[in-house]
Amino acid sequence: MGAALRKNEIRNRHFDQLVNTKDLRWLGQNTNHHPAHPAVRQAMIDCLDSEDWHAYAPPLGFEELRRLIIEDLDLPDMAAMVTDGAVSGLYHVCRTYCRPGDRFVTTDPTWSWPMAFAREAGAEVTQIPIYGDEHDYRLDPERLAAEVDDKVRMIYFVDPNNPLGTSATEAEISRIADIARSVGAYLIHDCTYRDFAYDHTLAARFYPERTITVWSFSKWLGFAGLRIGSLVADPEIIQELSAAPPNNLGSNMMAQRGAIAGLKVKREWFPGVLEEQRRNQELVKIACEKIPGFRLPVYPSNGNFLVIEVNEAGIRPEALCAAMAERGIMIRQGSYHTKTFGDRFIKVSVSVPTEWVEEFCAALPDAVEEARGINEDVALF
Numbered sequence: 001m002g003a004a005l006r007k008n009e010i011r012n013r014h015f016d017q018l019v020n021t022k023d024l025r026w027l028g029q030n031t032n033h034h035p036a037h038p039a040v041r042q043a044m045i046d047c048l049d050s051e052d053w054h055a056y057a058p059p060l061g062f063e064e065l066r067r068l069i070i071e072d073l074d075l076p077d078m079a080a081m082v083t084d085g086a087v088s089g090l091y092h093v094c095r096t097y098c099r100p101g102d103r104f105v106t107t108d109p110t111w112s113w114p115m116a117f118a119r120e121a122g123a124e125v126t127q128i129p130i131y132g133d134e135h136d137y138r139l140d141p142e143r144l145a146a147e148v149d150d151k152v153r154m155i156y157f158v159d160p161n162n163p164l165g166t167s168a169t170e171a172e173i174s175r176i177a178d179i180a181r182s183v184g185a186y187l188i189h190d191c192t193y194r195d196f197a198y199d200h201t202l203a204a205r206f207y208p209e210r211t212i213t214v215w216s217f218s219k220w221l222g223f224a225g226l227r228i229g230s231l232v233a234d235p236e237i238i239q240e241l242s243a244a245p246p247n248n249l250g251s252n253m254m255a256q257r258g259a260i261a262g263l264k265v266k267r268e269w270f271p272g273v274l275e276e277q278r279r280n281q282e283l284v285k286i287a288c289e290k291i292p293g294f295r296l297p298v299y300p301s302n303g304n305f306l307v308i309e310v311n312e313a314g315i316r317p318e319a320l321c322a323a324m325a326e327r328g329i330m331i332r333q334g335s336y337h338t339k340t341f342g343d344r345f346i347k348v349s350v351s352v353p354t355e356w357v358e359e360f361c362a363a364l365p366d367a368v369e370e371a372r373g374i375n376e377d378v379a380l381f
Helices: 003-019 038-050 063-073 086-097 113-120 141-147 170-182 235-241 253-289 317-325 354-371
Strands: 079-083 103-108 124-129 152-158 186-190 211-216 229-233 305-309 345-349
Touching: 038 253, 063 079, 063 211, 063 229, 063 253, 079 086, 079 235, 086 113, 086 152, 086 186, 086 211, 086 229, 086 235, 103 113, 113 124, 113 152, 124 141, 141 170, 152 170, 170 186, 229 235, 253 305, 253 354, 317 345, 317 354
Parallel strands: 103 124, 103 152, 152 186, 186 211
Antiparallel strands: 079 229, 211 229, 305 345
């Protein structure tokens, strides 16, 4: 068994152990662990009981779901394509439009997987650093303008940013759209976390012809394990993406039925989730203020997570993750998102029951002291 395969096996066993750990506190993957609305549960139970799932779902998704996605995003002239999670849609977009010799431009930090997809398609990946007070932890559109040229095929913009939690203003989004149009690039607006933002503007409003909006049900609706997301774009782009998708037999039928129900009760159910996760952010902030050297560079976050800088406290992020893991709490090390800045921070997800966050806050002082004595490498993914 080759070294790469061994690493892959180790990674899989790591996550298998996490998933099978009873009562694990999931504060590391931005997942939403609030109980589903009864209507959402019932829609999936009804699908299971009916055994409709012996058939394939429509290739672009149920028409009702496609319509509700467009209505929720308020992009009436666009078309939706339901995907096996947002990541499947991103893979498809990168492999469809990136070619050898193209350039793929994004930020650092960002979500790393689309960069891997672009490289596999032969594109050159460029990251614009946005971490640090000097950049206000956000992308200045003029820095993007200075970076693009006619070889730029794709601009990948995660907004709100994962892991930082910053969100672009309407003026910034408009300028980014103009920059993408100036070189004819596809603008991939990954707005997975838009529902947690205090304010959010979709780039498709300004650049409808080549913006592809990526949206997920994993975070706001808590469907991470059900794998359902969507791409929303000009109907001609959806036509192109329909030619050879990774899955031409339709996404998980039970997940789609649950997503339909979720969108119908969103205005009733989601505000409570949003309110609790924002209270949870405040609890984490209070706890971190008591730890010398800890700092929240972005607060409040426009995502369902917080970045906590630990380097000034002399703590290795991986060591603190390991110490928390011993206490049944999963958090994320910065190196998952960025090799350049990953030694500075951890990320803590807060769209979880408040008692989980309270456990994290109570465990933090002792975990910090334990982490000071952990110097060996820790296998994290």
